[in-house]
Amino acid sequence: MNPDTYATLYGPARPTPSPRGTGVAVVAAALWAVALLLLSGLGFLALWATADTGPTEGIPLHWAPICLAIAAVPVILLRTPPVRRLSVPARALVTGLAMCSIAVGLVIWVA
Template structure:
């Protein structure tokens, strides 16, 4: 559409207002960074345990499949939470914060438990 025609019909163009969710995004980013780092630590431990088990001659496939199933189930639960009817009305920043608050303690607690169990 011609900008002049648009201005005559609807008035001057106005840029979209910036959202005030910067603080929510920062907190959600920190929570998700901590959760993903903890998940990477657990994945490293699972990989090393599978490698160790394979070196000893045991079948490590079921061990790794169990881990993959747990991670996929957790991701499915978080996806269901994000698209739940009551949560869909929230902004994306609030949804990221909510899922970060749910996911971070579980994964980080498991990583800390594994850290103290190994050490």
């Protein structure tokens, strides 16, 4: 087949327009960045406080359920049917909003 056939029949190839949702993806990325920054800062402060109290036998066990609960929130949220029907940027926005609110709540609670 002649490679110019498509151009002859249909005209020059036009790239598809960028999908909608770029602004939503940027906001979702910003929310996730803020949430991860706050949670990593809290983790650093918690490890520093534990190291400051003296010798311990590793990370305290009461941190494990808190960390698992925080990590389970976006997974459980993504499994709900209303969120599954959303587009990928909208899903990232919903989970980012949930994680950012959890992180801000933990920072306020710690402060």
